Amino acid sequence: xxxSATALAEAPAxxxxxxxxxxxxxxxxxxxxxxxxxxxxxxxxIEAKRACxxxxxxxxxxxxxxxxxxxxxxxxxxxxxxxxxAARILVEGKYPIIYGLSDSPxxxxxVAVSIADWINGTIDTTTSVCHGPSGMAFQGVGEVTCSxxxxxxxxxxxxxxxxxxxxxxxxxxxxxxxxxxxxxxxxGRKDRTCVIVDVRKxxxxxxxxxxxxxxxxxxxxxxxxxxxxxxxxxLDPVQVxxxxxxxxxxxxxxxxRMKACKFGVIFFGMGLTMTRGKHANSEAxxxxxxDMNAYTRFVAKPNRGHGNVTGADNxxxxxxxxxxxxxxxxxxxxxxxxEYTTSDTLANGEADSGMTIxxxxxxxxxxxxxxxxxxxxxxxxxxxETPTTRAAAVAFTVATxxxxxxxxxxxxxxxxxPLRPSCESPNPSDLEVLTQIERRVKALIxxxx
Amino acid sequence: xxxxxxxxxxRTSDQGCGISEGKFLEKYQRExxxxxxxxxxxxxxxxxxGDRVRLTSEDGQVEVCVVPAKADELPVGMLFIAxxxxxxxxxxxxxxxxxxxxxKGIDVQMELIRPAAV
Ligand code: SF4
Numbered sequence: 001x002x003x004s005a006t007a008l009a010e011a012p013a014x015x016x017x018x019x020x021x022x023x024x025x026x027x028x029x030x031x032x033x034x035x036x037x038x039x040x041x042x043x044x045x046i047e048a049k050r051a052c053x054x055x056x057x058x059x060x061x062x063x064x065x066x067x068x069x070x071x072x073x074x075x076x077x078x079x080x081x082x083x084x085x086a087a088r089i090l091v092e093g094k095y096p097i098i099y100g101l102s103d104s105p106x107x108x109x110x111v112a113v114s115i116a117d118w119i120n121g122t123i124d125t126t127t128s129v130c131h132g133p134s135g136m137a138f139q140g141v142g143e144v145t146c147s148x149x150x151x152x153x154x155x156x157x158x159x160x161x162x163x164x165x166x167x168x169x170x171x172x173x174x175x176x177x178x179x180x181x182x183x184x185x186x187x188g189r190k191d192r193t194c195v196i197v198d199v200r201k202x203x204x205x206x207x208x209x210x211x212x213x214x215x216x217x218x219x220x221x222x223x224x225x226x227x228x229x230x231x232x233x234x235l236d237p238v239q240v241x242x243x244x245x246x247x248x249x250x251x252x253x254x255x256x257r258m259k260a261c262k263f264g265v266i267f268f269g270m271g272l273t274m275t276r277g278k279h280a281n282s283e284a285x286x287x288x289x290x291d292m293n294a295y296t297r298f299v300a301k302p303n304r305g306h307g308n309v310t311g312a313d314n315x316x317x318x319x320x321x322x323x324x325x326x327x328x329x330x331x332x333x334x335x336x337x338x339e340y341t342t343s344d345t346l347a348n349g350e351a352d353s354g355m356t357i358x359x360x361x362x363x364x365x366x367x368x369x370x371x372x373x374x375x376x377x378x379x380x381x382x383x384x385e386t387p388t389t390r391a392a393a394v395a396f397t398v399a400t401x402x403x404x405x406x407x408x409x410x411x412x413x414x415x416x417x418p419l420r421p422s423c424e425s426p427n428p429s430d431l432e433v434l435t436q437i438e439r440r441v442k443a444l445i446x447x448x449x
Numbered sequence: 450x451x452x453x454x455x456x457x458x459x460r461t462s463d464q465g466c467g468i469s470e471g472k473f474l475e476k477y478q479r480e481x482x483x484x485x486x487x488x489x490x491x492x493x494x495x496x497x498x499g500d501r502v503r504l505t506s507e508d509g510q511v512e513v514c515v516v517p518a519k520a521d522e523l524p525v526g527m528l529f530i531a532x533x534x535x536x537x538x539x540x541x542x543x544x545x546x547x548x549x550x551x552x553k554g555i556d557v558q559m560e561l562i563r564p565a566a567v
Contacts, residue, residue, distance in 0.1 A: 057466035128548040168460040201522050216455045217554045274552040341548025363534040368542035
């Protein structure tokens, strides 16, 4: 029996009977809802109460993949052979990279960082193509922050900038940010003002009291206009309209409301980090948030995508001192986004071997990066077949975290949440695979113990 | 004659569900291969739902199927596509020192390549 199966939250039900796992944790998105009641029949989830459409797809579509636990060069192989080959690939590389990790529990992330350290490799997570620019901005500006619990109880002005939670985090509004009745907001939604700033009138815009449709690629200008208004600086209405696509009067009204609220929150998304300006956009938003604290309480929170991308930032930071894009080639960690981040090490043709964990760069990276990844030996760990597992030298089919395996994940507000697995899997967990690879890596480089 | 638009790749419910259901299945593939175009642009360019168009950025070229954007979701001059394999082919490899390729707000040329079957 695999370790994942031994970690089941409840004893497995007998065939045909139903088992209910209460307060299971959904790890599809950064909301990490931990109030899902799962009904399991014959080792299969048939109901996921309280899960949103994405959570239901996550829970109800899990199945035991009809693929071997290990493939070497596309051919079925034993796990032992896979671990051996994987360790050799990593040890023999001159510039090995490890990438992904945002859909793995913290326990597995920790082992991945150890492997990177042993092989003098580079470790990066999907943060670098998500809120990596915000991670850079946090270092530059700092972060005025809070937990989602405080948002529930205090947040009377809720802003979303470049984020569409109605489609990416469907329970965000109902569970955390807009609808809940809180200690100081007894009437829930009625006590809150919702502002959405976006280039598109997204599905989320329907929930807004105020929707500000900004010009594409003008987030920095919009945020800087607000910063100026917060300080009482006069702005030219013609220039503001030209630069942001929004009338100065709209920004003035927004600033008036921001100053008047008791507890403002800006949730920001990849509309900022993926658009021209990137970390400068996030910096502008964090600086605006900081400025607002001269008048009232204001916080900013990135809306994180994957279930444990926040855990990846935390684990990599407490192991290396940096949140992502960390290089160990000199025997100590160095951080440099744009150099040690995976989009760059691949597109620049620098990495010569690698390991991807719970991510799909062969589908999500630029063409030069994909071409290079296809040309080097790499190991891929995933629960399902993806373009990345198809091109891997060694592909491991692993159990799904939160469904088959336990562990810890971090919600988007850095709150750690335990997982409650509900089903068994014939496949090993990513923790198991990484632990076995680490053991062999250490043996190959002559480290005992 | 191709026209320049600003392309916004982003998340959608169907794309998110499709990740769990299987990336090689029809639902996911259909979603990431569908380009939302503002109704105003479709009328102006004589494009109808189901037409195939070619998108060309500085870094790549893809062919996708047009679906009309809902109501006023998209302003004229802007296109939307669900994140995935297709949208990523239009990104460049350069991250401008940030680790993040420019993945939203990409300038693309759009040209009609095949009218819908009648
Ligand atoms: S909001 Fe996110 S974590 Fe919550 S049920 Fe939906 S997909 Fe799962």
